[in-house]
Amino acid sequence: MSQANSVPTSEARADRLAKRSRRSRRSAVVAVAFLALVVGVSEWLTPAETSSNDGGTGGITASRSQAVVNPEETRSTWFCAAGTSQPGGRADETLTIANVGGDRSSIADIKVSVMSGVGVATGRLDFKLAPAGSALSSAAGLPSVRSIPVSSILANPDPGVVVEAIGAPVVVTHSVSGAGDVGATPCARGGSDNWYFAGGTTLLGAEQWLTLFNPFPGDAVVDLSFFTNTGVEAPGEAQGVVVAGTSRLSIPVHDLVPRRDSVATRVTTRRGRVIAEQVQIFNASDGVRGITLVAGAPELAKKWWFSGSTAQEGRSTNVSILNPGATRVNVRIDTALEGAVTLAPIDLEIPPRSVSVTDVSSRVPAGTPFSWSLRMRSSTGVKGELSAGIAASALIAQSGIGSGIAADAGSPFATSSWYSLSPDLLGGATREIAIFNASNKRVKWRIRPFAALPGSKVQRGTIAPRGLSRQSISVVGVTQVVADGLVTISEASQGPRGLILSGGLPVCPSPLVGGTSGGPRC
Amino acid sequence: MDSEAPEMPGGPDLGPGPSSEVEISGSDHWFTDGFEDLLEETAHRPPVVAVVVIRDAGEWLEETLLALDSLDYPDVTTLVIDDGSRYDPTPRIAEVAPRVFVKRRETSSGFATAANEVIASVQGATFLLFCHGDAVLDRYALKIMVDEAVRSNAGIVGPKVVRTSDRSHLLEVGMTVDRLGAPHTEIEPDEIDQEQHDAVRDVFFISGVAMLVRSDLFAEIGGFDPDAAPAAEDVDFGWRARIAGARVMVAPDAVVTHSISDSFRDCLDANPAQVEGARHRAMLTSARALSLLWMVPSAIGLSLVEASLSLVGGHRGRSGAILRGWWIALTGIRSGRPARLAAQSHRRVSDGEIRYLQSHGSSRVRRFLNGTLHADDRLRDITERSRTLTDTAGARVREPVGIAVCIFVALVAIGSRDLILGSLPQIGQMRIWPSVGEGWGAFTSVWRDSLLGARTLEPPLLLVTSGIGSIFFGATGLARTLLVVVAMPVGVLGAWRLGRSVAGPGIAAVVTGVAYGVIPLPRNAIAAGRMGPLLAYAIAPVLVLGIARLCGLLEAESRPRRRIVSLSVLLAVCSAWWMPAIALPLAIAAAFTISAPFTRGAGVALGWRPATKITLGTLALLLPWPITLIGLHNGATLGFSYSGSAKMLDLLRFHTGPAGAGAAGWVLLAVALVVLLIASGPRFEWAVRAWGLMIVGFAAAWIPQQISSTIPMPVREGLLVPAAVGLALAVGLGAASLLTDVGRRRFGWRQVSAVLATVALLLPALAFAADTLGGRWRMPSESWADSLSWMESRSSAGDFRVLWLGDPALLPLDPGRSGSVGYGVTSNGVSDSRVLIPIPERGDQRLVRQAVESIRTGSSNRIGAQLGPLGVRFILVPETPGPDQRPFIAAPDGITSTLADQLDLLRLEASPGLSLYEVVPWQPVRALITTEAGAKVVVPLRSDKKNPPGVVRFATPKRSMIKAKSDGKTLKSEGDSNWDNSWVLPKAGPVSIVNSAAWLRIFAVLLQGAIFLLAIRMWRSDSQRAPNKTKRRRVAGSTLPPREAAPSDSQVLGSSVSIDGAVSIDTALPITPSDGSSTTETEAGA
Secondary structure: OOHHHHHHHHHHHHHHHHHHHHHHHHHHHHHHHHHHHHHHHHHHHOOOOOOOOOOOOOOOOOOOOOOOEOOOOOEEEEEEOOOEOOOOOOOEEEEEEEEOOOOOOOOEEEEEEEEOOOOOOOEEEEEEEOOOOOHHHHHHOOOOEEEEEHHHOOOOOOOEEEEEEEOOOEEEEEEEEEOOEEEEEEOEOOOEOEEEEOOOOOOOOEEEEEEEEEOOOOOEEEEEEEEEOOEEEOOHHHOOEEEOOOEEEEEEHHHHOOOOOOEEEEEEEEEOOEEEEEEEEEEOOOOOEEEEEEEOEOOOEOEEEEEEEEOOOOEEEEEEEEEOOOOEEEEEEEEEEOOOEEOOOEEEEEOOOEEEEEEOOOOOOOOOEEEEEEEEEEEEOOOOOOOOOEEEEEEEEEOOOOOEEEEEOOEOEEEEEEEEEOOOOOOOOEEEEEEEEOOOOOEEEEEEEOOOOOOOOOEEEEEOOOOEEEEEEOOOOEEEEEEEEEEEEEEEEEEOOEEEEEEOEEEOOOOOEEOOOOOOOO | OHHHOOOOOOOOOOOOOHHHHOOOOHHHHHHHHOHHHHHHHOOOOOOEEEEEEEOOOOOOHHHHHHHHHOOOOOOEEEEEEEEOOOOOOHHHHHHHOOOOEEEEEOOOOOHHHHHHHHHHHEEOOOEEEEEOOOEEEOOOHHHHHHHHHHHHOOOEEEEEEEEOOOOOEEEEEOEEEEOOOOEEOOOOOOOEOOOOOOOOEEOOEOOOOEEEEEHHHHHHOOOOOHHHOOOOHHHHHHHHHHHOOOOEEEEEEEEEEEOOOOOOHHHHHOOHHHHHHHHHHHHHHHOOHHHHHHHHHHHHHHHHHHHHHHHHOOOHHHHHHHHHHHHHHHHOOOOOHHHHHHHHHOOOOOHHHHHHHOEOOOHHHHHHHHHHOOHHHHHHHHHHHHHHHHHHHHHHOOOHHHHHHHHHHHHHHHHOHHHHHOOOOOOOOOOOOOOHHHHHHHHOOOOEOOOOOEOOOOOHHHHHHHHHHHHOOOOHHHHHHHHHHHHHHHHHHHHHHHHHHHOOOOHHHHHHHHHHHHOOHHHHHHHOOOHHHHHHHHHHHHHHHHHHHHOOOOOOOOOHHHHHHHHHHHHHHHHHHOHHHHHHHHHHHHHHHHHHHHOOOOOOOOOHHHHHHHHHHHHHHHOOHHHHHOOOOOHHHHOOOEOOOOOHHHHHOOOOOOOOOOOHHHHHHHHHHHHHHHOOHHHHHHHHHHHHHHHHHHHHHHHHHHHOOOOOEOOHHHHOHHHHHHHHHHHHHHHHHHHOHHHHOOOOHHHHHHHHHHHHOHHHHHHHHHHHHHOOOOOOOOOHHHHOHHHHHHHHHOOOEEEEEEOHHHOOOOOEEEOOEEEEEEEOOOOOHHHOOOOOOOHHHHHHHHHHHHHHHOOOOOHHHHHHHHOEEEEEEEOOOOOOOOOOOOOHHHHHHHHHOOOOEEEEOOOOOEEEEEEOOOOOOEEEEEEEOOEEEEEEOOOOOOEOOEEEEEEEEOOOOEEEEEOOEEOEEOOOOOOEEEEEEOOOEOOEEEEOOOHHHHHHHHHHHHHHHHHHHHHHHHHHHOOOOOOOOOOOOOOOOOOOOOOOOOOOOOOOEEEOOOEEEOOOEEOOOOOOOHHHHHHHHO
């Protein structure tokens, strides 16, 4: 091989090497670029976060104004709107406050303020509560639960109560008594711009009182709308209602929209925030006598759970469903009997801006505990417009022996831990806690009375999916229900002074599955 | 020109000879019209002796003597006094002016001493004409001056002095001094003579170039003061003549040309400090003692300023001369006392009357501008450059490239029209700047109103805004707007330069610039009020270019230090707004490094060295403020206030705000990808580096949020800046490849993709054009700061603070973070940019954070009780960028609900999108806690009124250096105070709260100044080392031979001589014209 031939060969080889080197570099660069693109595309394809409105996989959602308890919090404020505190009042109010801090908690400093308006003296009561069942309780001689008639602090026809607790977590409920009956509900944790009351009636013999409490310094201006069986009504005197700061207002709905079979109420604030509750008084004109107290729903939801009632002779259980939206909604009512038996669902179509009342106990055999839940299936209306949800409320009316009425506003979410606190006003009453398994798996539950004596028995059990368990409890005060799945609870008491149905207080930070769209508070 | 000057009509026949070269300027018309009459009126003219004092005379001496010899004046005698020249000038003089008298002094004693010899030597002369050896008098100049002296009874008369080389350029038409005695001429540099100064008028003094003096006046006031030499003899003489009651006038029709190149040797050889000292001495001699009381301190102050500015400008010698001049003047007061007494003994005019003749303003300032800053040179330079630029622009604007540039600039102007013509809303970091005075005051203050207030250093942002505001003569609003509007074109210009260096000139560079301009990043930054990222966008291409040059990836840098200093200064300005920008060079170096494996290893390590230097340089320029950040836990001060979970697909399109949505955002990325496939050679390597920049930028914006959606990080617009540069560069390289690489290959997919890429580039350009329609880059038309201006009026009830809460992106400051909630504190309303960067949170400053934590967790329904003692009166929660604006961004963590449930917050009416609360139990920041009717009452503290006894409270973290005083007495601290400052006021009286120990701030300011001076010095030193840079000549045109040893003894050339019986000149020897041996003969005769 001559030298002349070798030179081109070596140049060609170098050229090939250079090309190969360039090609490899280019491949690497293109690979890096594509890698970046793949990352982006994969992110694009990642499904968006699931909506909290999905009852199966939802996140932690509960309105701030709802009575949610965080056992870790050492400061809390509760607002109790309804009730009266003067002699001869229509709904004498009693507070029940319990320290739920547990053995390792501290003493709670409680400050109760009874507000009655701007420039008017505020009633004050300060006291301490020891954690239930702790050594502090016996050593300091402090109670862990205390019931206080509001009239003992300040006599007023429209008292608004603020309970501030520092040092330990507490729960606060209040009850009203009148017409030979008692009604109870947990107090609210905060104000809201909107409140919904699905149930109500202004027929002859029924009084429906809406109480609006503004504990804040500024005035609130409120508009009221009533959804009745005859349509939506917004009386002029119910518009632009001023609720002065640190005061409460009682509005007789039965005067504004008289003689309506069903009256649902929507409270909307133009300015400020209020706490709204509703009291209904029946004076036995149709054989039903008693008083109910329900807290408003600060938000609409697409699911509502009602933990129970027991079908009885002379007892009716009617659920009111409010659709305040502009679209027609389809709602399914699922009824579960004790023993994991379910009834055929009831499908309802509720027109826009209307209220529907359904008797859910009519198909249930007498003596059978049952629970029911509502699920908004779809909404139809203007294209692209979906209803924000519905509000619901149940009214249980018992006539005859052991007459009385009770109302339950239901719960828009299920969780694994609940507190129940009933007022100690029903001497000789039977108390039952209904636990409804809202999940699709068998759930173990445990009921633990807070102030139980050492060695007292803890009730345990399991519930089938979508099943119901009803347990009698013998102790008074605070009871905690803990499950390993999503459940809802309610407590029913019946005795000489009437019938009480009280929803539980969900506990944070246990996972909440809800049908609301409020901000997370746990 | 001169030769074309018309002959004077009616003038005497001058005949041939050198005098014919002396031209009469066209400004003599009025004179020539009445010339005959004037001649008759002044037929008997007073004798004049022209005195020319020379030393080592230059080449113009002959011309001067010829002109004197040719004067149209019947009775003038010329006397040349040689003040110790190294060579005898007599032969030269004899050759051209044989009738001139010469008097030699063997040793040099200065102009004044030499000139003063005429007092004893000359008798019979009515006037003395002193002139320089390079001053050429017009033929009628002396006659005009004498006539004016006779007509106005003036003691001193001067001519108009024009430049020898160009008679149309004025040099002097009389001189004046300012109130502090600093001389100056009212002629602008290179001012053209258009007869604008041709009025006969009084002036303060006549310079020594040519000066007609009445000989009796000269003798009476003792001639020139030798101690005023060098360079101030004329000022001193004129001043003394003035206070003696003599008029000093200028007769502009008498014209003298001057070469400005052969000043008297005293001036050339003089130490600048001596010149300064002599000028001060003139003032000390002639002004009254009472006047000196204010003149001397004022002059010293001005001199100090001038010295400082000279030092900053790198004229260290000049600076020293100024200071030494005062030393010379002040130490010579005792020796100058006789001269002062003599001058004052002749005083007939008060200083008040003298002041009317002095000019307003400061001659020193004028001199500094004209001299030290070389304003004339620069003006000329700018003019020439402008002309060149205009010519070039005119040619280029007709090219496609020029058209593209014009279109882009027009679009930017259209897109910014509302911002330019209207107002810039105060959103994000675009808060209004304080006035220049307030800014400098705050910068030099020891107190910062941020969070709860603290004694701490001001961030450099205040220095930058005050500095820029000063440049704009206090128009801070204009400066702020221009900074926003100009940032985008500046970034594009930088990208164009980068593209020109990397991708090549022409289309490729333009495409790089246009691609950089149409990237949505700056529009989103403007829309969200992100000033820091916007500035980072503007400087990033220059940074990339600079680092590439410094590390040798591009043409080697000839002046690396200067480049590093320049880039550091740019980066420091940007970092003053947005501290994360300081890492920009490191990000660029990282990009070069990750691309190194694909670029034959070039720049693996090289980029880090200049990047580190620039970063450290920037850090040094920001000193001492960065020291305050040591041990910082809250990143808000560093700009780490934001979080979120933007999708990578949005980041890739720079869709971080309202701009960037749609498919157009993908086009640039696709083109950049195509470039990797079609480029080759160096363009391929640079395309890889461009992708490295993109990967670094995108990763910086994407990776942190993958770690946690709540992790504090800088704003994304800033993090994406390297990616924007990389993308634009890649697109520019694509254009270059299209023009070169693809064209060389056969038709295939490369060509197709290249054509598609070109067409597709129009999409983002159209998107950019569409964004210009709004006229304000989607900025809100109004901000919360504008609608909340009423708050300032509430301070009458006491100083208060405002707590801002909400999404960090909506707050008009760099917020602190508690979880997802951003917070910040302003004082007495919405404040200005002084609170933009919060102070580092330490100690009790965290009380604000704790209160926010309580709100965020909803753990209290009486948050007012927590905030009230902190002086917080209002709580603002914006959920939109401004009133009635979109988008609506809900406040995080449900804080609006929490605040609405507070029992001690009063909700106030506000525009939609803003929740506004007033803290019911708020206490003024400066409060007095007193007792009324047995109850504690908190009232605002009055500094100017009587406060009742009580406890004075200042709601700011306790510091021993904060003191309260009442009637001059320091109040005793109250021991019970928790975190705040409290003092006991035992009796009623006014109270003031003061911060002591300002030395820290003074030290900090001095340190910062020293660092800047050092940077300037480094910049200049590298500039002076640069090749092809000729050093400016201090004295131009000096052609004198080197000095030799002076003769040891004086040599007298002749004895006393009388001329025409009227004038006699002693000790001067007439020189007769002779042949070439005249010099030898004269010396021999002597």
